[in-house]
Amino acid sequence: MTAGPLARPAGSAGSERPHAARSLDAALDAELDARLEAVDVLLEQGYPGDDGSRQPVHTVYVPGDRYDRDLPARWGEQARAALRAAGGSRHLVRALGVDPALGVAPLVDAKLAAEPIEDLRIDFEDGYGDHGDAAEDAAAHAAAHELVAALAAGSSPAFVGIRIKSFERATRRRGVRTFDVFTTALVAGLRASGTDASGVGGDLPAGYVVTLAKVSAVEQVEAMVAVCERLEAALDLPAGRLRFEIQVETPQAVLGPDGTATVARMVHAAGARAVGLHYGTYDYSASLGIAAEYQSMEHPAADHAKAVMQLAAAGTGVRVSDGSTNVLPVGDTRTVGAAWVLHGRLVRRSLERGFYQGWDLHPAQLASRYAATYAFFRRAAPAAVKRLRDYVRVVDGLGEPGGVLDEPATAKALAWFLLRALDCGALTPTEVAGDDETLTRRRLEALRDARPGVDAH
Structure with a gap:
């Protein structure tokens, strides 16, 4: 492929003239190479830039024992039903203050029918709770079975994965166990069914990712890398195939005891396995002692944490996701409308600040997510x-x-x-x-x- 215009500065002069006079000898070039070799390696390996793949606009979290193969279609229908009850997508667009001339309303309708969920996370952490080992094993195995069926039918979202419990002492073994049970069942099911979920045959879905909750220390990230390596070897998966997101929900993830930005060290400790940093709105806010009434994606403390995350991820290829709002569009028409307006404003606010992904927790939030997102881009x-x-x-x-x-x-x-x-x-x-x-x-x-x-x- 011929290099395009983005590959070079406008007006580039090309190579150096063969007989140009120099005041510095060539020995300096070698000296500079030696002096800056470590920096060159750091920049090349630690800051490779974005890989250019698609990033979903949201992640939907559903409890692990409530997932089944029909969930995306069901959420899409519930979102459309909420719109119908409120007067349709055109009413929503007007409520969000979007210019009807932008043509957002029909696009939202089409999206909810064709791809209501871009990224799905089957949750075995806070959304699931503690039901004991036997129940969680069974739920993880059943969810993997349902995902295999969805992949075989072509009805799974483009991105899908699980969230596991923290690697803190109290939940570490359970988190590892669920990762193992779910992934083992998923790989076995895909191989048994002959479903080519990745495009290469017998592998995991291309968009498969695991979210590690409540990460507080670099050592927990290093431990997750070791678990991924062991599981790849056990399942005969290609090295580096298992990837994960780091969930930033604790103050220690942002600022370490030594005064450094822990999250920056986490990104580099994970290497190529880290694909995302996800902000946890309410756990983080509560950890700082912020009263429940004031916990929000737009609280100054939230903005500070996300700015640090954004800086830590810049140039590394790791994507950053904003969190969620717990104000759901349920109830009477006025309450639903107010929740949509709030959610739409928060989505637009995140996009304006360079956060192209967030969390959605309820089917009706899909409508305001896509309306606000489409308006942002089309405007x-x-x-x-x-x-x-x-x-x-x-x-x-x-x-x-x-x-x-x-x-x-x-x-x-x-x-x-x-x-x-x-x-x-x-x-x-x-x-x-x-x-x-x-x-x-x-x-x-x-x-x-x-x-x-x-x-x-």
Whole structure:
């Protein structure tokens, strides 16, 4: 593939002239290489950048003993029923203050019918509780069986996994046991059924991930890496196949006793196995002594924790997810409407701050999640498309800069913005590419350079 415009700065001069005069001798080059070798390795291995894969806009948590193969479709129908009872998606869009001209309402209806849940986490932590070893073993095995059936039928969400109990002393063995029981049953079921869940045969689903709850210390992350290695060997899985999310729910995960940002050390201790940092709104707030009335995704303490998480993950390829609101859209019409407005505002707030994922805890929250998310992308899309088009024109020598002169890094961010919108269904390829054949090719090439593997045709 020919390198696209995002692969180089505009106006790059290319290679050095063969006879250019130098004041410093070549020995300095070798000295600098030796001096900076450790830094080069750290930057290359510790900060590889995002891998370009799709990130879901949310994670839905359901108790482990309540999951079955039909849950996503059932949640979608319940979300549509809540919309019908409240006057439909157009009523929701108006309540959220979204311009009807953006065309969000029909997109929300289509999403709830086709893909109501993007990421599902079958919860064996707080959402499940403590039912004893026998009951949790049975629930984990049954949930894995149901997931195998969903994968075979093609009805499972694109991303799916489990949340296990913390690696603190009281729950550590139970967390490891559930990880083992569920994953073993899932792999065995897929292999027995011949279901190609990953595209390579006999492997786990491509979007399979485990959430480790209430992580407080780097050593707990290192222990999770060791457990993954042992389980891969036992199940004959490829090395590095098991990946996990680190749930930030304790103050110790943000600030360690030595005054350092523990979460940054956690990310690097996990290596390539860490795929996400998830903020736990209510456990974290309660740990700081914040009264229940004031516990919120937008509390200053929450913003501080998430800013540290965002900094810790920057450049590492680890994605960051905001938390949830426990104000659910249930009850009479007025109560449901107020909860939707709150949720929509919080979703938009997270997106504006660079958090492209959050948690949803109730089917009716899907409606406000997608309405707010689609409005965010569609409101900004025309300007983003124009700026990326202008950037491509300048790089191709087809025109002068428009009203904004973007740097390559900003052009890449624009491309990422549009890719996220495409992934979640907020925009169509035609809306991103336009009708000009030359610019369509170059803009999609720019998108492909920003995310390896995207088909530009």
